[in-house]
Amino acid sequence: MHSKKKTPVKYYVGIDVGSASVRAALVDECGTVVAHADQPIQIWEPQSDHYEQSSADIWAACCSVTKKVVCGVDASWIRGVGFDATCSLVVVDKQFQPLAVNCEGQNHRNVIMWMDHRAVSQVERINATQHRVLSYVGGMMSVEMQPPKLLWIKENLEESCWQKAGYFFDLPDFLSWKATGVTARSLCTVVCKWTYTSDGGWDDSFWKMIGLEDLVKDKYEKIGNHVLSPGESVGKGLTPEAAKDLGLPEGIAVAASLIDAHAGGLGVIGADVKGHNLPCENQPITSRLAMICGTSSCHMGVSETPIFVPGVWGPYFSAMVPGLWLNEGGQSATGKLIDHVVRGHVAFPELQSKAAASAHSIYTYLNSHLDLIKKSLPVGFLTVDLHVWPDFHGNRSPLTDLTLKGMVVGLTLSRGLDELALIYLATIQAIALGTRHILETMEASGHHINTLFLCGGLSKNPLFVQMHADITGKPVVLSKEVESVLVGAAILGACASGDFASIQEAMAKMGKIGRVVQPKHEHKRFYDKKYEVFLKLVEHQREYRSIMNSF
Secondary structure, eight states: OOOOOOOOEEEEEEEOOOOEEEEEEEEESSSSEEEEEEEEOOOSSSTTTEEEEOHHHHHHOOOOOOHHHHTTTTTTGGGEEEEOOOEEEEEEETOBOOOOOOOOOTTTTOEETTTTTTTHHHHHHHHEEEEEGGGGBBBSSOOSSSSHHHHHHHHHIIIIIIITEEEEEEHHHHHHHHHHHOOOEHHHHHHSOOOBBTBBBOOHHHHHHHTTHHHHHHTTTTTSOEEEOOOOOOTSSOOHHHHHHOOOOOOOBBBEEEEEEEEEEEEEOOOOTTSOOOOTSSOOGGEEEEEEEEEEEEEEESSSSSSOOOTSSEEEETTTTTTSSSEEEEEEEEEHHHHHHHTTTTTHHHHHHHHHHHOOOOHHHHHHHHHHHHHTTTTGGGGOOEEEOBBTTTSSSSSBTTOOEEEEEEOOSSHHHHHHHHHHHHHHHHHHHHHHHHHHHHHTTTTTOEEEEEEEEGGGGHHHHHHHHHTTTTEEEESSSSSSHHHHHHHHHHHHSSSOOOHHHHHHHHHHHHHHEEOOGGGHHHHHHHHHHHHHHHHHHHHHHHHTTOO
């Protein structure tokens, strides 16, 4: 429900485009979500590892959810709009009409999703160049970044797409263009996903070396030659057409956007922690790690000087928090992996039926079922003989090996609900062990992190949160507002409006702590042993692959 206050309130609209849905929130100047709406968006999977979306479908959903959250609110109180989105690639022609990114010629499917892995051979060739720009992505570019996808388009759709393309946008930048008519790019997107550097800009030699010299010839007009800092006001605000589409007044400030994970980091990492007895209190923000946990997970750590971490993206200057360097670890499938494991189990229909009968979600029911079967043991100890390696969609960090596969060790012939609950638990633990692996790699390179700040859909699952605290040995801070990504997007709008002097000021005022989950240190020895097994699993996988490759 909307606030009933009659005194003027400053509101900001945050719009978040995730993998499967678009969400919007009306957020006040204290960071409280006053209204929230969401709408699903389409995903096409024409073949394995190809994932596509429609920019028209995405924009229509943005308009629908925004109209819902501002309905009944005095428009003069709405001060700014901020967008965040997945780092998917949008292709349009010179007239900004959608171009097909597929062999079927379906123009409405003009978005290659972030999780699309079609460009494997292209990224392998890019990495083989060992170009200096790769040092800013952990030494190895990911197939999920934009250069390999651009190269795939040129090599596979040269006539139908590459030659006709007028602009290649990161999805967050497409949204700010759609809202303002300005083709400026966000420093966040071009630095994190396109190899732009905040001090030197584009590197001509890189694009020429990988065979995309076409982009250099037009002075990078197709991929962006006007770059703004996140939160900076874009153009003259909302155009008349966009204002009508969104149900907002013309001219409202629109912020340079962020990638969705970075918006989540913005929404949580700067919160005031006084009075919570946390190790990061009275410490610089560099002692914190923001984890954005949804379909995939991102691990965002900042530093005052550049830190190069093998297998971890960055350092990126001012890509999330102005003036600080960002390192970004990640896991390509987390929420998606849990869904895959649970829904693919033979006992899933039984789980679905019992959860529905108890009026609980399937994950709430599974958590309760684990409490029933644990007996005198701590829940986490149930997996003493069951271990999972979670890279069912390759490893993003810190091993940067997209050829790695998932593994499960300890299966039996049992097929019931108990076994489903155990594999669910082991999968969550594997994701948390992967986080520990990323953390230890960052710390070995010079980061000093003592507190985790979690947001995103998986942060609503208490088992997921507790396992991350126990396995990393660090306290976990949860935001007061569950929708921290939307708060982060709203912070951008607040900065664009001029109501805050800086992003840091807005972060401190609009980011609020909800709950703190402490690690159970008495379980440390068990999880140290689980971690030993975890690291052995990948050793064994590489060993058996080496044996088979010699065949």
